[in-house]
Amino acid sequence: MIGRLLFVTAMASLCTAGAMAAAQLGVPVAAATLGQQLHLLKPGEPAALMLGALVTIAIATVAGGLLSRTTTQSPPRNGTSAGATTGSPSSS
Secondary structure: OOOHHHHHHHHHHHHHHHHHHHHOOOEEEEEEHHHHHOOOOOHHHHHHHHHHHHHHHHHHHHHHHHHHHHOOOOOOOOOOOOOOOOOOOOOO
8 A cells, every 4th residue: 555655646646757858848949849840950950959849857857856956844842833933032
C-alpha cells in the first residue's frame, strides 16, 4: 500500500514536471517553424533553437530539484506562524 502511494506520488510529480517542460517549448517551436517557413533561418538554426530550449529546461529542472532539497521549512510549533512570538512582552 505504501509503495503504491509512493509510486503514484512520484508519477504525479513527473507528469507535472513534464507538463511544465512542454509548456516552455511552445515559443521555440513556433519560432523555429515560422523562421523555417518564411525562409528566415539558415539550415541548422531551427535545431539550434530547440537544443537551446531543451538545455534551458534541463538546467532549470536540476536547479529546481536542488533548491527544493535545500529550502525545506519546518512546520510551525503549537499552531503559531513562523516567526511569531507567544506570550506577553517582557517588561525589562
